[in-house]
Amino acid sequence: MILTVDIGNTTIALALFRCTTKEPIFVEHIESNCSIAVLPYSEWIAETLKKHNVNPTHIQGAVLSSVVPPLTQTLCDAIIKVIGISTYVINARTDAGLTIKNYDVSTLGSDRIVDAVSAMLQWAPPLVVLDLGTATTVSVIDSDGGFIGGLIMPGPTIGIKALSSKTAQLPAIDFKQMAPTNIIGQDTKTCLCNGAIIGTAAAIDGIISRVENELGTPVTVVATGGHCKQILPWCYKQIQYEEHLLLKGLYHIYHNQTQKNC
Incomplete structure (x- = not known):
């Protein structure tokens, strides 16, 4: 399973994908707030996974897009705290095939x-x-x-x-x-x-x-x-x-x- 994160100016979207399906298993949202530290976001991620009966150890990768630079590292740190993996961050230098x-x-x-x-x-x-x-x-x-x-x-x-x-x-x-x-x-x-x-x-x-x-x-x-x-x-x-x-x-x-x- 792969975790995807979209950090927008107003909200952050968190979704989980399986190879066997083209649609996300779930999509959850939370406010984009630069004053929120790593711990509250990590708690939200952990609670979201628990809500959908997902074992964090079953997640093999994470990928993130952000238009709010101060929140990028915060979410990456939160993912490490919950899942223990580094996040692949998309930016202008990424060879996305475009x-x-x-x-x-x-x-x-x-x-x-x-x-x-x-x-x-x-x-x-x-x-x-x-x-x-x-x-x-x-x-x-x-x-x-x-x-x-x-x-x-x-x-x-x-x-x-x-x-x-x-x-x-x-x-x-x-x-x-x-x-x-x-x-x-x-x-x-x-x-x-x-x-x-x-x-x-x-x-x-x-x-x-x-x-x-x-x-x-x-x-x-x-x-x-x-x-x-x-x-x-x-x-x-x-x-x-x-x-x-x-x-x-x-x-x-x-x-x-x-x-x-x-």
Whole structure:
């Protein structure tokens, strides 16, 4: 069994894979918090494994992607404490099997690398890979399977927080507890919710069209991330949803790099 860890800006995802299945045995989440030390995270990992009746000694490897550098070593240390193995950390220098064209690799997040690799396991390029989380990232894979760049914009939660903190009368809202029923909102909270959800959906539709125009060819669009369930229903473009895209990509890259069998 292989443990995969995705450290995002808002949450950390922990998943376990077996060679005999393409889907994770389980996926659990916890808050990403740089003030939390090794011990609480190790306790969470141990409790999660116990919850799913997994003996830590049966785990042969661990692989991790992180966009929060201060937490990377913390989680690696927590895994050593619980399982006793070192973690394979994906970064810009990892040979993940992705061709990167004319992009400053030193600035490329490991999450975008893993998402791109994972998407190409299931769909043929050209691809647009969306990750709808704290930030909305758009990664473009050309017809040759090369990563050629993309876009990054604030995620809907950041947008709402910025509006509420920088204006006098716009409240903070939790749009995950709201569901738009139509485009035109009839009170301020609904307008904020619609702006966050439908506005992001409209931006995605427009970006996809412009990418297709720039490439001169239609693309397959793949999406993952915590905001997909709210946003994708409002997109006009056809978009493939893969909830565990990054975790599956980590599992694949680990085996390609280590040549280990479960």
